[in-house]
Amino acid sequence: MTAIRIVPERLLADLDKLRTFGQCGSGVIRPAYSEAELASRRWLAERMTEAGLEVAVDPVGNLFGLPPGDARCLLIGSHSDSQPEGGWLDGAYGVIAGLEVARASLESGGPRIAVVSFQDEEGRFTTLTGSSVWAGQMPLAEAERLTDDGGVTLAEARRQPDGLPAATEMPTERFSAFLEIHIEQGPVLDSAGERIGVVENIVGIRSERLRFTGEQNHAGTTPMHLRRDPVQGLVRYVTGLNSRFENLVTPATVWTVGHVAVHPNASSIVPGHVDFTVQWRDADAARLDRMTEVVRGTALEIAEAMDLGLDLSGYAAIAPTDCAPVLIETLAKAAEELAPGKWRRMPSGALHDAANVSYRMPMAMLFVPSKRGISHSFEEDTDRTDLVLGVEVLAQAAASM
Amino acid sequence: MTAIRIVPERLLADLDKLRTFGQCGSGVIRPAYSEAELASRRWLAERMTEAGLEVAVDPVGNLFGLPPGDARCLLIGSHSDSQPEGGWLDGAYGVIAGLEVARASLESGGPRIAVVSFQDEEGRFTTLTGSSVWAGQMPLAEAERLTDDGGVTLAEARRQPDGLPAATEMPTERFSAFLEIHIEQGPVLDSAGERIGVVENIVGIRSERLRFTGEQNHAGTTPMHLRRDPVQGLVRYVTGLNSRFENLVTPATVWTVGHVAVHPNASSIVPGHVDFTVQWRDADAARLDRMTEVVRGTALEIAEAMDLGLDLSGYAAIAPTDCAPVLIETLAKAAEELAPGKWRRMPSGALHDAANVSYRMPMAMLFVPSKRGISHSFEEDTDRTDLVLGVEVLAQAAASM
Structure with missing residues (x-):
C-alpha cells in the first residue's frame, strides 16, 4: 500500500477559496446554476486541471475530474451548490476532500482516484438531481422539465454559457466504488466529543400529509x-x-411534525380543518413500515373517536440505503488508526x-462533527483539525482499497 | 298593560328587504360605510319616518328612530352592518325587530319605544365601535383614528355623503332600558329543540398569545x-x-386554540418556534381569573420541563356583563307565556x-335559534316562525315594562 500524503494547508486554502464564491455574511448563497455556482465550478475545473485531472461534464451537469488512464477507479465527491443561505461546508467539504485525495494520490504515486461535484444536490430543481440522473434513478428528460420556484426549467438553466467543457456521457462503469465525506449536520459527534463518524447506512424517509376536518364555528357560542x-x-x-x-423505535429513529396549517387560523374561530405533515426516518425498512401503520392507524382512530374527517394525501417514501460492508470496514480501520476511541459507527x-450512487457501485460515507449540530445556516462550522483528520482518514482508506 | 300587536308579515317583509342591500349569493356583504350599508341605512331611516319615528344620527353614526315626546323610553335595537360575507340575520334581525315593536307600539297605543342601529358592530374598524363610543367606553376621537384593513380611517369613511340627517348628540339618559334580540349564533337552542333563549349574561373573554421557542434543526440528523x-x-x-x-369549568365555559403559526413550517425541519393563541370565555370573572392562572402556569411548567423559551405577549380581557335581573324576569315571563317549555335561560x-349599553342603563337580551348553530356564513338561517315568535316575546315584555 502506497500512502496518500494529503497537504492540509492546500485542502484548507481551497475550502476557504470555494467559500468566496457566492459569499454573503459568513455563509454562502450558491444555488445550482447561479452565477456564483458557475464561477465556483469554473474554478474547480481549473484546480482539477492543475492537479493533472481531466475535466468532464456529463449531460445533467455533474462535474468530474478524472485521473489519467482508462481502468476503473475510485470516485470521491459530493456537491458544491448550497442551500439558498447555507453554510460553507455542506457539500463543499466533500468536493474539496475528493480533489485533495485525488491530486495527493497522483503526487504520492497512489491509486488512481477521480473526483465529482454533483449537480443541484440542494434542490433548486429537486433534491439530489445530478446524482439521481447519473445513477439512472431519474430520466434526464424528466429532470430537464423540473422547474425552480421562479418557473425556470433545468433545461433553460443548462442553456446559459458556463465556460465548462461540452457535455459527454460518463458511464458509471468507469468507477469501482464511491466515497463521500460530509459534515454530520447533526449534534451526535459534537455532543459526544468524537471526531469521525463511519456511516453504516443512510436512513429511509417516509412522510404523510394529513388533514383533519372538523366544523368551523364561533369560539364563543359553540359549547x-x-x-x-x-x-x-x-x-x-x-x-x-x-x-x-x-x-x-430505536434511539436513532426520528419523527417530526414540522408543518401545521390551521384554517381559518383566527383566535375567535373554532378551526374548520388543519393540514399537517408527519415525517419519520429510520435505517430499517421493516420498522419504517410498522411506523407507517401507526401513523395511519392512529389517524383513523382519532378521526373516528372525535368525529373528524381524515384525508391522507401525500405519502412519500425514500428507501434506506446500506453502505457496502467492505468499505465500512476499510473506513473503520482507518478511523481507528487515526482517531482511536474518537469515532463511531452511525446512520446518516x-x-x-451517495444514496443514489449506491444503485450503481459499492458506496460508503464518512462524517466529521458539526459544531452544535448546526447546518443549513450561516453558523455551520467544523474545527479545522477535524476537517483535516476526516480527509486523512479518507485518504488512508482510499490508499488501502 | 296595552298589548303591542306586531304585524308578522311586515316584520318578515322588512327583513327580506334589508337582505337585498349588499346581497350576494344567499348572504350579504355589508360592512360599515360600504355603499350597500349606506343604502340600507337610508332605507331604514325612511321606514322609521313612515312609522312616525324621528330619525337621528349621533356623532359616531348610530342611527336612531325616536318616538314623539321627550320622556325617557325603552330602546330596542342591534346593528345592520354585516361580516364581510355574513348571513342575513346577524344584527339585521334585532334592528327590524326594534323597528317593528316601536311602530306596532305607536299603532297599538302602547309605550313609547325607540329603535337603534349601531355603527360598525362587525369590526370594519373595531368591533362594537358605535355602541362603545355611545356608551362612553371609547372616546370619539380615538374611534375616528381607527383604520380598516385598507388603511382608511373611520373619520375618512364618515366624511362621504350618506343622505342621512346631520349628526347630533344623543344622550344615553333619554332611554330607560335597552333590549336586544339576536340569533343565538350557536347550536344550543337548535339542538335542544327550543325556540327562545333569555340571556342572563354576556360572557367575558380572555385571550393570551403565546410563543414557545425551541431550536430549529434538521429533521433527519437531530436525535x-x-x-x-x-x-x-x-x-x-x-x-x-x-x-x-x-x-x-362549567358546561358553558369554552376555550379555543384557533391560531397556530409554526416557524419555518417545513416538513423536514424541526420547528424553531410556534406562536399560538388561547382564548377562553365564561360569565364568571373569578373563574376567568383562575383559568388565566392555569393558562400561564401550565405554559411556564411546559417551557421549563421541555427547555423551551416562553413569551406571553398578547393578553386581552373583556369583562363579563350581567343582564338586569328585572328585565330577565320580564323576558322570562313573556317567553313562558308564548313558548311554554320551549325556552331556556342561557349565557351569550x-x-x-348590549354589553356596552349596560354601562349606561339596564339591559337584557333574547335569542332565537340558529339552524345548526351556523352564523357568520351565508348558510345562517332561522325558521320564520321563530323569528316572529322572538319579536312577539319582545313586544309582550316591552308592553309590560
Missing part, C-alpha cells in the same frame, strides 16, 4: 361538547403517535448523493 | 433526545390545559352591543 375541533384532534393525534412509537439521518 | 421542539411543546401544553380545566357566548 365544548358540540365541537368538532381539528386542532384538538391534532393534539390528541401527536400525543398518541409519541406514545405508540415508544415501543417501536440526512440524504446524500 | 429525539437532543431536540427542543416547540410543536411538541404545544401538544403537551394543550393536553395539560384540557386536563387542568376539567375541574374548573358572543359579544353584543
